[in-house]
Amino acid sequence: MAIDILMSNEKVSPARAVAAASAISCAKLSKSFGGLHALRDVTFQIAPGEILGILGPNGAGKTTFINVLSGMLHADSGTVHIYDDDVSAMSMAHRARYGLFRTFQNSRSSEELTGYELLRLASLTPNKTKSSKTYTPDELLEIFGLKRFAGIILSDLPYGIQKMMNLAAVALCRPKVLLLDEPFQGVAEAEIERLSKVIRHFASEGVAVGLVEHNVRSVMRLCNRVIVLDAGAMIFEGRGEDAVRDPVVQTAYLGQRFAGELNG
Numbered sequence: 154m155a156i157d158i159l160m161s162n163e164k165v166s167p168a169r170a171v172a173a174a175s176a177i178s179c180a181k182l183s184k185s186f187g188g189l190h191a192l193r194d195v196t197f198q199i200a201p202g203e204i205l206g207i208l209g210p211n212g213a214g215k216t217t218f219i220n221v222l223s224g225m226l227h228a229d230s231g232t233v234h235i236y237d238d239d240v241s242a243m244s245m246a247h248r249a250r251y252g253l254f255r256t257f258q259n260s261r262s263s264e265e266l267t268g269y270e271l272l273r274l275a276s277l278t279p280n281k282t283k284s285s286k287t288y289t290p291d292e293l294l295e296i297f298g299l300k301r302f303a304g305i306i307l308s309d310l311p312y313g314i315q316k317m318m319n320l321a322a323v324a325l326c327r328p329k330v331l332l333l334d335e336p337f338q339g340v341a342e343a344e345i346e347r348l349s350k351v352i353r354h355f356a357s358e359g360v361a362v363g364l365v366e367h368n369v370r371s372v373m374r375l376c377n378r379v380i381v382l383d384a385g386a387m388i389f390e391g392r393g394e395d396a397v398r399d400p401v402v403q404t405a406y407l408g409q410r411f412a413g414e415l416n417g
């Protein structure tokens with residue numbers, strides 16, 4: 154479908170042409186809270202199978218960006234496409250039907266459900282996307298190495314395992330785009346590599362992953378490309394190792410952990 158749009162003689166808008174080659178794209182996205190510009194004219198895209206790191210100092214606008222992309226907040230201006238569908242006016246639930254899913258910062262499980270019960274529930278979710286492969290809960294527990302935790306109440310599991318179980322549930326919804334808000338926050342070092350493998354699994358199946366993260370080392374290991382936000386604007390796009398050396402990025406992070414964390 155994407156190639157058809159690019160090759161047809163029909164005139165397409167620049168935003169729609171970019172959208173056709175990307176799993177998710179946004180053009181000139183802005184959001185203010187009163188007089189505060191939390192997001193200013195941000196334009197970017199993530200290709201199918203790509204893991205994009207979204208970096209920036211505290212208060213740069215990263216969570217606002219994910220909120221606006223996922224439809225949890227509506228942008229003041231700008232557009233969001235999932236493949237070539239314009240989802241800008243849609244709610245978060247409606248965007249999920251187009252394959253856009255997100256996770257939240259500090260998403261601890263409080264439900265009295267076992268992992269297996271959570272996955273069974275997720276597998277009952279009606280889904281219209283025809284993108285990534287369909288799995289059964291058992292297959293996903295096997296792939297994610299979670300079988301031995303499946304009978305335990307979620308809130309009794311280590312935080313990193315809870316996060317993996319939640320991602321396994323998302324996988325059952327067959328996402329095309331996955332936006333992760335600080336997936337490694339609060340996760341023990343030993344579980345970071347397991348969680349990273351789960352994220353790579355999504356990408357290997359063609360899911361576009363956007364990852365907001367303060368753990369720069371993990372971003373460098375996982376992401377093909379990063380963007381850096383500062384005061385709501387995109388100040389860098391490119392390779393992670395170039396971002397740490399970029400003088401504009403270094404100035405934005407002045408006084409905050411960034412290059413030091415990478416080199417330390």
Ligand SMILES: Nc1ncnc2c1ncn2[C@@H]1O[C@H](COP(=O)(O)OP(=O)(O)OP(=O)(O)O)[C@@H](O)[C@H]1O
Nearest residue numbers: 186189190191209210211212213214215216217218
């Ligand atoms: N609902 C809101 N109402 C008013 N201001 C807000 C709201 N949400 C965010 N902000 C402000 O918008 C700016 C961007 O916040 P945001 O949480 O998106 O940044 P962030 O990069 O995710 O920060 P952190 O890394 O500290 O989580 C901040 O100045 C914040 O105080």
